[in-house]
Amino acid sequence: MADTTNQLRVRLVTPERILADLMADAVELPAKSGYLEVLYGHAPLLAELGAGDVTLHGGVAGEQRFNVAWGFVEVLPERVTILADSALKPEEIDTALAQQKLEQGHKLWNEAGDDPAKYEHANDVIDKAEARLASAARKA
Amino acid sequence: MANVLDLRRRIRSVKNTRQITKAMKMVSAARLRRAQERAISGRPYAQMLVSILESLRHRAEVYDPASGECRHPLLQTRPEKNVLLVIITGDKGFAGAFNANIVKAAFQFLDQHKESGIDIEAIGRKGRDLVRRRYPIVSYLEADAEEHDTPSSSPIRNRTAPIEVIGDHPGMLQELLFDRVDDLGRSISERYIHEEIDAAYVVYNEFKSVLAQRVVVEKILPIIEIGKPQIAASVEMELEERERLGEAALSAGVSPLQPDMAELDEEAKKFGTSEVDYIYEDPPEELFRRLLPRYVTTLLFHAMLESVAGEHAARMTAMDSATNNASDMIDSYTLIMNRVRQAKITNEIIEIVSGAAAL
Numbered sequence: 001m002a003d004t005t006n007q008l009r010v011r012l013v014t015p016e017r018i019l020a021d022l023m024a025d026a027v028e029l030p031a032k033s034g035y036l037e038v039l040y041g042h043a044p045l046l047a048e049l050g051a052g053d054v055t056l057h058g059g060v061a062g063e064q065r066f067n068v069a070w071g072f073v074e075v076l077p078e079r080v081t082i083l084a085d086s087a088l089k090p091e092e093i094d095t096a097l098a099q100q101k102l103e104q105g106h107k108l109w110n111e112a113g114d115d116p117a118k119y120e121h122a123n124d125v126i127d128k129a130e131a132r133l134a135s136a137a138r139k140a
Numbered sequence: 141m142a143n144v145l146d147l148r149r150r151i152r153s154v155k156n157t158r159q160i161t162k163a164m165k166m167v168s169a170a171r172l173r174r175a176q177e178r179a180i181s182g183r184p185y186a187q188m189l190v191s192i193l194e195s196l197r198h199r200a201e202v203y204d205p206a207s208g209e210c211r212h213p214l215l216q217t218r219p220e221k222n223v224l225l226v227i228i229t230g231d232k233g234f235a236g237a238f239n240a241n242i243v244k245a246a247f248q249f250l251d252q253h254k255e256s257g258i259d260i261e262a263i264g265r266k267g268r269d270l271v272r273r274r275y276p277i278v279s280y281l282e283a284d285a286e287e288h289d290t291p292s293s294s295p296i297r298n299r300t301a302p303i304e305v306i307g308d309h310p311g312m313l314q315e316l317l318f319d320r321v322d323d324l325g326r327s328i329s330e331r332y333i334h335e336e337i338d339a340a341y342v343v344y345n346e347f348k349s350v351l352a353q354r355v356v357v358e359k360i361l362p363i364i365e366i367g368k369p370q371i372a373a374s375v376e377m378e379l380e381e382r383e384r385l386g387e388a389a390l391s392a393g394v395s396p397l398q399p400d401m402a403e404l405d406e407e408a409k410k411f412g413t414s415e416v417d418y419i420y421e422d423p424p425e426e427l428f429r430r431l432l433p434r435y436v437t438t439l440l441f442h443a444m445l446e447s448v449a450g451e452h453a454a455r456m457t458a459m460d461s462a463t464n465n466a467s468d469m470i471d472s473y474t475l476i477m478n479r480v481r482q483a484k485i486t487n488e489i490i491e492i493v494s495g496a497a498a499l
Contacts, residue, residue: 017182072192
């Protein structure tokens with residue numbers, strides 16, 4: 001292809017701002033059904049993201065990690081755009097808050113009863129908190 | 141006539157007031173600038189969400205091809221028997237007619253929808269206080285009122301009045317976090333899906349730029365067309381008000397015009413709409429279902445961001461006027477004071493002269 005660098009343009013967009021807009025060799029994404037890695041020239045793809053870490057490999061600034069919670073990604077051959085509800089750098093994570101959220105999630109889960117929607121919501125909260133904690137722990 | 145000392149004291153006090161209003165104006169101007177930036181930096185996300193939903197809508201066959209029926213509950217329209225009204229005002233006063241205008245628009249809306257049951261969600265302290273004084277707070281048969289926001293138990297609603305206050309969110313505007321707005325947005329979507337409400341409206345101060353503001357009533361549910369705001373009613377600013385805003389913005393060093401966003405918007409519009417066949421990790425229907433409530437949240441979030449910016453702009457203008465008025469007052473008092481002083485001197489000279497003449 002015309003672009004000899006074989007790099008992807010990765011953009012991470014949250015409701016509040018465009019958090020990152022940079023070039024990288026590869027991106028790891030926490031899709032809902034498991035992690036996937038995207039390289040230059042990937043086939044177009046739309047996927048929902050679960051809670052987890054987005055990792056950029058081989059960027060100018062080296063490896064970069066962002067913790068995201070529930071989002072949406074569009075992959076095009078030379079571009080990856082991530083819409084995330086929230087995205088944090090590992091050092092920005094408030095572990096106490098995440099712990100608190102985790103407990104709240106467990107509480108919701110216990111109270112969910114037979115309602116599948118509540119159950120789903122509780123699981124969402126738990127996953128999000130666990131991913132945050134894991135991401136913070138990996139940095140330490 | 142007042143004596144010189146009195147006048148001097150009064151001038152000093154007005155000067156102090158002017159200092160305060162001036163400081164408040166500068167603070168509001170700084171906050172306005174920040175709020176404006178936030179509103180703008182949130183735009184790409186909203187735009188991308190709109191384009192992806194738009195493109196999914198075609199692929200996901202939201203409308204049943206055979207019967208033309210709508211498959212997603214948030215898109216279905218029903219006769220408006222129960223309506224939710226979200227009122228977004230400011231938390232604080234000293235902002236001119238900002239809060240009053242919004243509340244006025246809200247009451248107008250309530251007047252027009254007398255025949256339906258209305259629930260009110262108040263965001264912002266000023267509006268909440270006013271609304272709570274007028275209408276009863278919602279009551280439930282078994283659970284107490286504080287628990288209504290936890291959807292874990294579904295208490296039976298005990299409607300006593302046609303208009304009731306269903307919830308308020310103190311402090312939501314102070315630190316505007318997407319997470320919190322998301323909770324509210326989700327709960328509104330859920331209420332719509334469970335047919336507790338048949339439509340949802342938001343009253344807020346729309347803020348496109350300092351000079352392009354208006355109070356609008358926007359319908360957020362059901363969604364008729366994605367990406368097109370459904371304005372049910374709007375009150376434009378008066379020309380005079382606009383001029384004042386422009387002057388205040390100029391003197392505080394805030395650009396009154398909207399920054400150019402065309403390029404970013406163009407880019408965002410392309411999101412998810414390429415002319416290629418995407419691989420879908422999840423079925424498009426599923427994606428659409430999960431994304432739609434988020435769209436409702438984004439609408440609310442932006443309404444709040446704009447409202448906050450509008451509040452600061454209104455306060456800045458009000459404080460600019462107050463500063464000008466204080467200056468005028470100081471001028472007129474100084475004039476009076478000088479006159480009184482001169483009169484006194486003239487008097488004294490007359491006394492001396494007539495005293496000398498009498499000798």
